[in-house]
Amino acid sequence: METYDLSQNHIVTxxxxxxxxxxxxxxxxxxxxxxxxxxxxxxxxxxxxxxxxGASGSGKSTYLRSLNRMNDRIAxxxxxxxxxxxxxxxxxxxVYEVRKHIGMxxxxxxxxAKSISENIxxxxxxxxxTNRQELNExxxxxxxxxxxxxxxKDDLNKSxxxxxxxxxxxxxxxxxxxxxPDILLLDxxxxxxxxxxxxxxxxxxxxxxxxxxxxxxxxxxxxxxxxSAYTAFFHLGHVIEYDxxxxxxxxxxxxxxxxxxxxxxx
Amino acid sequence: MTPxxxxxxxxxxxxxxVLIVVLILFFLLGDIILSGFPHISWHFLTSPxxxxxxxxxxxxxxxxxxxxxxxxxxxxxxxxxxxxxxxxEYAGNNWxxxxxxxxxxxxxxxxxxxxxxxxxxxxxxEFHMGFSxxxxxxxxxxxxxxxxxxxxxxxxxxxxDSQREAGISLGLSNWRTIRxxxxxxxxxxxxTGIILSAGRVFGEAAALIYTAGQSAPILNYxxxxxxxxSSFLNPMRPAETLAVHIWKVNTEGVTxxxxxxxxxxxxxxxxxxxxxxFGARAIGNHMYKKMTGGK
Ligand SMILES: Nc1ncnc2c1ncn2[C@@H]1O[C@H](COP(=O)(O)OP(=O)(O)OP(=O)(O)O)[C@@H](O)[C@H]1O
Ligand SMILES: [Mg+2]
Numbered sequence: 001m002e003t004y005d006l007s008q009n010h011i012v013t014x015x016x017x018x019x020x021x022x023x024x025x026x027x028x029x030x031x032x033x034x035x036x037x038x039x040x041x042x043x044x045x046x047x048x049x050x051x052x053x054g055a056s057g058s059g060k061s062t063y064l065r066s067l068n069r070m071n072d073r074i075a076x077x078x079x080x081x082x083x084x085x086x087x088x089x090x091x092x093x094x095v096y097e098v099r100k101h102i103g104m105x106x107x108x109x110x111x112x113a114k115s116i117s118e119n120i121x122x123x124x125x126x127x128x129x130t131n132r133q134e135l136n137e138x139x140x141x142x143x144x145x146x147x148x149x150x151x152x153k154d155d156l157n158k159s160x161x162x163x164x165x166x167x168x169x170x171x172x173x174x175x176x177x178x179x180x181p182d183i184l185l186l187d188x189x190x191x192x193x194x195x196x197x198x199x200x201x202x203x204x205x206x207x208x209x210x211x212x213x214x215x216x217x218x219x220x221x222x223x224x225x226x227x228s229a230y231t232a233f234f235h236l237g238h239v240i241e242y243d244x245x246x247x248x249x250x251x252x253x254x255x256x257x258x259x260x261x262x263x264x265x266x
Numbered sequence: 267m268t269p270x271x272x273x274x275x276x277x278x279x280x281x282x283x284v285l286i287v288v289l290i291l292f293f294l295l296g297d298i299i300l301s302g303f304p305h306i307s308w309h310f311l312t313s314p315x316x317x318x319x320x321x322x323x324x325x326x327x328x329x330x331x332x333x334x335x336x337x338x339x340x341x342x343x344x345x346x347x348x349x350x351x352x353x354x355e356y357a358g359n360n361w362x363x364x365x366x367x368x369x370x371x372x373x374x375x376x377x378x379x380x381x382x383x384x385x386x387x388x389x390x391x392e393f394h395m396g397f398s399x400x401x402x403x404x405x406x407x408x409x410x411x412x413x414x415x416x417x418x419x420x421x422x423x424x425x426x427d428s429q430r431e432a433g434i435s436l437g438l439s440n441w442r443t444i445r446x447x448x449x450x451x452x453x454x455x456x457x458t459g460i461i462l463s464a465g466r467v468f469g470e471a472a473a474l475i476y477t478a479g480q481s482a483p484i485l486n487y488x489x490x491x492x493x494x495x496s497s498f499l500n501p502m503r504p505a506e507t508l509a510v511h512i513w514k515v516n517t518e519g520v521t522x523x524x525x526x527x528x529x530x531x532x533x534x535x536x537x538x539x540x541x542x543x544f545g546a547r548a549i550g551n552h553m554y555k556k557m558t559g560g561k
Contacts, residue, residue: 070435100437110428113451113557122446123436159557172432179436 002259004235006038010253011242014230016045019213020067020102020183025079025089027062027071036075037062040239042232044183049205049214051224051245054234055265060217063234064185067215068102069095083183100127103176107188109168111160111175116152119160119171120178127179138178146174147204166197170204177208184208186216190223202227221261225249233257295536302533305526311534315482315511320523324531326482329498330399330505331538334478335467337403337501338410343460345407346414353415354422355444374412378472381408386476397504402478406467413466417459421452454553461546465539471509479504480514508535 021044027037037059044050052060065071067081069088072095081089088098112119120139129135139156143149148170152163160171169189176184186205190198198220205214206227218224224231225245232242233256241248241257252258259265267275313323349366357363385405389395425448433443449456481504489497497503506514508531515521515528 068435070431096437096439098437099435104431104435106428106431106435108428110426110432112429112432112447123433123438126436126438126442126446161557175432175436 002265004240004254004256006236006238006240008254008256009238009240011041011239012244013043014045014048016048018043019046019083020044020215021082022063022067023080023082025063025066025077025081027059027066028076028078029062029074035237037066037237040079042239042242044213044215045230046213047209047211048229049209049216049227050230050232051228052215052217052232052234053219053221053224053260055260056219057236058234059237060234061187062237064187064215064217065104067183067185068099068104069093070099070104100179101181102183102185103179103181104185105169105172105176105187105189107191109165109172109192111163111168111171113159113161115157116160116163116171117156120175123175124178142174142178143171145177145204145208146170147200147207148174164197166193166200169193169197170201173201173204177212181212183213183215186214188217188219191219198223221249233260235260295540298529298536299533302529302531302536305530306533310530314484315527316521318520320521322521322523322527324508324511324527324534326485327506327508327511327531328534329485330478330482331468331507331509333498334399334402334406334474334505334507335464337399338406338467339460339464341403342407342410342414346411346418347456349411349415350418350422351444354419355440355448370412370415373408374416376408378409378470381405382473382476385473390477396502397477397479397481398502399478399505400501402474402505402507403501405473405477406470409470409473410463410467413463414459417463418452418456421455421459422448424455425451451557454550454557457553458546458550461542461549465542468542469509469535469539471507471513474507474510475513478507478510480506480510482506482511 021042023041025037025040026035028034029036040063052064054060062071062075066075066077066089071077077089079089080087083098083101086093112122114122117139120142121135124135124138129138140149143152148167151167152158152171160168163171169192173184173186173189190201193201202223205216208214216228228245230242231245231248233240233248233252233254235256241252241254243253248257249261252261256265309321310323311328312325313321314326315324316322353363353366357366382405385401385408389401389404390397395401429447429451430443433447434440438446483496483503485498486496487498490499491497492499492501494500495503512528512531512535515524515531519527521527
């Protein structure tokens, strides 16, 4: 693979209102001293989709999972994650609250081995919502938001594992949305889906930007350019370039970005 | 030889080996069940054993075996569940868990006679518990614990990590995720493990001879007071189980029909254990279907 100068980068700060930002974020896995993520400083605009792209192993998941402290158990994370004026990377912060505000959807659909409605209500009940009507209402709203309602409204008591992969993924999105988060993190949510399900998912995500800030990891560049407003390019644990999506795909500033988006990488 | 030929020969050898195993099993089971079946009757199952005259049954032994099994599970299941959750969900891979795993390994390979004698010295004599169902249940717990811990840990381990991540990402605590998501998903496997270990406990004799004892006092099945010495529920009474009965009838039995009692009791024992096994399979399948299937 061609070696690029990793210190060369181009990172903009979006002029829009910022929902979440990181400052010099470093991630060390295990007890190692080698950073898997170095000095990542990015700001994510509110009610927009931001895409994270980059080759396999470049640190996209590492970065994304650090944002809602999912890496707590396996990694040491330095630097700041600013959310509503608070550094949520502080050990004093209640991580369970953080995760309720910053939801996550994973690469492989991971519905619980429960019914469709229980998949959604389980965490709600754990969070103290017991009113039957409110629970039903949240199930319906979130399934509608995730564009799954019409397909499952008669089977809410059916096992979620009997759904197709694409439906399961949308259920996982509904499950995350039901917690009424502010920000939704998605790690390659469409990688296990066929083109039709993928399109449906993209439409859903665009629709969701009315109320949610979305950060999505994707290997699919068409997808990134179709749905995102901003794109960050990761390489070997560094953020190389961050700008408006159009800019990244048409007139990137850095050679590495250019090579990656044109497919001449490595 | 072409790869095709080697493959064919290998397949044939493997099939042959499997056939031998299956034949041995069927021969054993067939022999025990066929020779014992004619002696099983309603009378045999529902009358108490007799020491000298012919015509004794196995009612009390059968009940003792089941009661002992239940007590053993009541003691060992919570311990095993806790340890398995600790090992699979909380403990990492370090010297401490290594030590625990080795301890479990050693425990499961102890000869049952040794465990029986240990139980005799410690519980029966030292703790003055006498020959009792409780002493027997504790001794059996020593066997059951490693089996159960390992099977429960295996079932928990088989639940994919993505389920844990899903729970955590929704703001659930670790414990809530384990209790509400991981344990239910592992339940079919856990139940199967319990039932299979129950089969093993049910057939155990050596560890019980010196702990639960070899005598079967006449039981009063209408006395529901567990503290009364004649009550069938009293855990402090000596209790000869089915497996121990078979052993005893064969070694020192003086009844004229000792051979047929032993054959009948063996068949009953095997049939119950087979039922456990089929039951484990059926329950596991049923629950798996219920969780993944259409309805
Ligand atoms: N749990 C972990 N423990 C140790 N190292 C890890 C762990 N997860 C990821 N890494 C390392 O961190 C680096 C970045 O991995 P990461 O999963 O973030 O890449 P990615 O950009 O998401 O790749 P992909 O596109 O394949 O998902 C890799 O070198 C990887 O080996
Ligand atoms: Mg990844």
